[in-house]
Every structure is written in C-alpha cells, then in structure tokens.
Amino acid sequence: MQPVDKDTFSYWVTRPDDLTLTDYRHLCESxxxxxxxxxxxxxxxxxxxxxxxxxxxxxxxQAAAHALSRNALRKLIDxxxxxxxxxxxxxxxLSLRHVPIPDDYEQESYALFKAKTGVSDGFPRLPLIxxxxxxxADETEPLVPDDTTLTETTLQNELEQQxxxxxxxxxxxxxADGLASVAELPKPDPERVRQxxxxxxxxxxxxxxxxxxxxxxxxxxxxxxxxxxxxxxxxLTTESLALIMVRQGxxxxxxxxxxxxxxxxxxxxxxxxxxxxELRGDSPTTx
Numbered sequence: 001m002q003p004v005d006k007d008t009f010s011y012w013v014t015r016p017d018d019l020t021l022t023d024y025r026h027l028c029e030s031x032x033x034x035x036x037x038x039x040x041x042x043x044x045x046x047x048x049x050x051x052x053x054x055x056x057x058x059x060x061x062q063a064a065a066h067a068l069s070r071n072a073l074r075k076l077i078d079x080x081x082x083x084x085x086x087x088x089x090x091x092x093x094l095s096l097r098h099v100p101i102p103d104d105y106e107q108e109s110y111a112l113f114k115a116k117t118g119v120s121d122g123f124p125r126l127p128l129i130x131x132x133x134x135x136x137a138d139e140t141e142p143l144v145p146d147d148t149t150l151t152e153t154t155l156q157n158e159l160e161q162q163x164x165x166x167x168x169x170x171x172x173x174x175x176a177d178g179l180a181s182v183a184e185l186p187k188p189d190p191e192r193v194r195q196x197x198x199x200x201x202x203x204x205x206x207x208x209x210x211x212x213x214x215x216x217x218x219x220x221x222x223x224x225x226x227x228x229x230x231x232x233x234x235x236l237t238t239e240s241l242a243l244i245m246v247r248q249g250x251x252x253x254x255x256x257x258x259x260x261x262x263x264x265x266x267x268x269x270x271x272x273x274x275x276x277x278e279l280r281g282d283s284p285t286t287x
Contacts, residue, residue, distance in 0.1 A: 019047040
C-alpha cells in the first residue's frame with residue numbers, strides 16, 4: 001500500500017465532497033493501516049456515503065466511535081456543513097503549519113472582547129444589584145408581656161366562668177324541673193293499648209302459638225343426631241349391606257341386618273332365614 005502524502009491528505013480534509021472511488025479505496029486501506037486515526041474513519045464514512053451505499057452504516061458506526069462530535073459527523077455525511085473559502089484557506093494553512101498572525105489581530109480581538117463583555121473605559125458595565133428592603137413588624141402592634149403570673153390569673157378566671165352554672169345549662173336543673181318534664185310526656189294512644197291487650201290475650205288462650213318475645217336465658221333444645229343416624233342406617237338396611245358386613249368379618253352385624261330384612265319383607269323370610277343359618281353354621285361363635 002502506498003502511504004498517503006501530506007498534500008493529498010490535506011486536500012481530502014478540506015474538500016471531502018471531492019472524494020472519488022479511488023480515494024475511497026485508498027482511505028479504506030489507510031484505515032486498516034492506521035485504525036486509531038479519527039480523520040481517516042470520518043473520510044472513509046464520507047466516501048462510502050458517496051460511492052458505496054451498502055458500506056455506509058458500518059463505516060459510519062466506526063467513525064462515530066472515534067469522532068469527537070457525532071453531531072458534526074452527521075452534518076458532514078448529510079452535507080449540512082456550509083463550507084466557506086475563508087475556512088478552507090485556514091484549514092489549508094493549518095495543514096501546512098503556516099499560520100501567519102495578522103498585525104491587527106490583538107486589536108480586533110480586544111474590540112471583540114469589549115463588544116461581548118461590555119467593557120467601557122477599563123471598567124466592565126455590570127448590572128446593579130437590587131437589595132430587597134427588609135420587612136419590619138408593625139410598630140403599632142402591642143406586644144404580649146411574658147408574665148407567668150398574668151397567664152395563671154387568666155386561666156383561673158376562665159375556669160371559674162366554666163364552673164358557674166348558666167340558666168340554660170342542663171346540669172343546673174332542679175329535681176322539680178325533672179318531674180315536671182316527666183309529667184309533660186305524651187300519653188299513650190288508647191287504641192294502641194287496646195290492640196296490644198288483644199294480642200296478649202290471644203297468645204295466652206292459644207298455647208300452641210309461642211309468644212313472639214323469647215327470653216335470652218332460654219336455651220333451645222338440641223336435636224339428638226344419633227337418632228337421625230339410626231334412621232339413616234335403618235333406611236339403608238339391604239341385602240347388599242349384609243354381604244358387605246360378611247366380607248368385613250362382621251357376622252353378627254350381618255345376621256342382625258337379615259333379621260331386620262325379615263321384618264321388612266315377610267315374603268322373603270325363608271330366604272333370609274337360610275342366610276342366617278348359613279352364617280351361624282360358618283362362624284363358631286356369634287358376636
């Protein structure tokens with residue numbers, strides 16, 4: 001690979017829009033030789049955007065990893081930079097390391113500094129600082145003296161006023177007033193009293209109807225669940241149940257079931273009697 005000379009590299013940097021396909025290939029080879037050069041990555045991405053669209057995305061990613069400003073890289077790829085002749089000439093001078101300093105450089109810089117910072121006659125024009133006026137309390141407002149004795153006296157007077165009964169206070173009523181208020185209660189309705197008496201008399205004459213009012217001390221009678229269980233067992237007394245008892249070895253229980261079946265089905269009493277005799281003959285003892 002032929003190394004890139006200084007003039008060619010300076011031309012590429014100052015005029016990236018003039019890159020050709022040959023320049024792009026040369027830049028790709030230079031990137032392989034100098035992988036840490038930021039300018040080569042940027043120029044290679046620019047050349048790919050112009051001549052090799054399929055290679056633009058990977059080269060732009062590599063250039064973005066090495067670029068100081070990704071926004072500037074985007075503007076370069078999208079042709080958003082406004083290149084001026086003055087800027088190009090300055091870039092050429094910087095690339096050749098010939099940067100002459102003009103005679104009026106210091107004067108122009110100082111004038112620009114004065115225009116930006118507002119320097120006049122050697123003193124900067126600074127804005128005045130407005131100090132807010134302090135807010136004082138109203139002098140006419142009376143101050144409450146910090147006197148413990150005065151505070152205790154005030155509390156004592158308030159307690160005495162609360163303890164003194166007022167004419168409208170319910171606690172100040174006399175017993176006579178209470179009796180008068182009881183006497184002023186409205187009398188019950190005679191018709192309502194008569195209806196209640198009829199209901200009570202009907203309840204007394206009909207003992208089968210329990211009174212509506214029950215005592216809290218009355219304990220309801222509890223149902224005997226064993227009787228319900230016995231009734232269920234009696235309802236399930238069948239020959240199949242007897243056979244199950246025989247298989248479980250409960251011969252006495254099976255004989256008892258057959259005896260109940262004889263009472264339930266007298267027509268089959270002979271059959272059930274034979275079953276009982278078989279069970280009694282098979283078992284040495286009857287439980």
